[in-house]
Amino acid sequence: MRSSFIEQARRHQFVRCALDSLHEVGFAGTSLAAVAERAQISKSVVVYHFGSKQALLEAVVESVYSSAVPDILAALEAAEGPRARLLAYVRIAVLFAAGNARALAAVGEIFRNLRRPDGTLRYTAAENEQLIAFVEDLLRAGQQSGDFGDFDTRTVALVIRAAIDALPERFTLDPAMTGPGVAATLCDAVDRMTR
Amino acid sequence: MRSSFIEQARRHQFVRCALDSLHEVGFAGTSLAAVAERAQISKSVVVYHFGSKQALLEAVVESVYSSAVPDILAALEAAEGPRARLLAYVRIAVLFAAGNARALAAVGEIFRNLRRPDGTLRYTAAENEQLIAFVEDLLRAGQQSGDFGDFDTRTVALVIRAAIDALPERFTLDPAMTGPGVAATLCDAVDRMTR
DNA sequence: CGCGTTTTCGACCGTGCGGTCTAGGATTCG
């Protein structure tokens, strides 16, 4: 057994506690001591299982992303044609944001703040760039097939991703917003933009 | 003389140094010592002129905002009719973001990270909410006058603001993006969304 | 049970933080 039962359980526990802490007191407030206190355990145990604060936060990011990717890929494969694919992407992204607002907000904190020992950002803009490029590919495919109108694919892709990235905060702020509701209206807005 | 020449000059100098520091090493890296070092002066002088780190960063926010508001108001007053007003707003917002990308990114760092001594965020989401509401008012006015089509004003307002808020980072990342170019294509996207 | 490994604890270390304090230089102004 490479990793014991306790090892797995502890890692999962600390990732959860770090998520809660990031959401409630932000990146600066999420110290090793704070995470340990939430888990009601000694600080050095966190270091024992993760080695460093950076490794802990990277595990948080990994945890959230690995829960998102399969759903998104499945939704994309189920759609036929450029327009349906784009709208399916927007829809599943909104629904995931609605169901995981806290986790995504926490990951955002990590992306914007976590730095390597030398001071450089751990997560650069390259990750976000990939997401924008993916949407832009969807848009170009639709333009070439004639499903979409003529517009600047880069700008529209940027607008779509910006809207999706803003959702986690909005969902936590306004409980009246529902996943399906926002998905429908946002799909409508995207539909209008791409005609 | 309420505030001496030196007082004004120092405050302006430290605000500039704080802006640079926020942009280069982020919120966590922007300590009083770091700001003082950029100004090549003793740390206690910064405290002497501002009283606290919080006051310094609030002065940074005030400085950036006071340079934006007059331009935006002027652009709005010059426009006639709902559609022209909305597009003028988007246009001037993009142009300001293009010309002040560093400053806006720095202010974003402050908004997301500056906390009061009790741990609560100094700048809440209420500020952003005001901006969204303002755009939504522009949209509703256009719908009532028949200039705009039928769509969910709240969602479209959110999309527009999210796109504008994402611009400072994009401008610093991609030097090929020009203010007028992005303004034109974003206005086009907004125009499509609101028909 | 008994022994080796894994896990936990709490004391401890160096560092950098925001901020205070004292004392001395520079300015201003009567």
Added chain:
DNA sequence: CGAATCCTAGACCGCACGGTCGAAAACGCG
């Protein structure tokens, strides 16, 4: 010129941080 005020430097304080360490406890297994 002289005194009051403004400004600056640098030592210093208490604190919280990320991380280390040695010893003790818990566990797994023959």
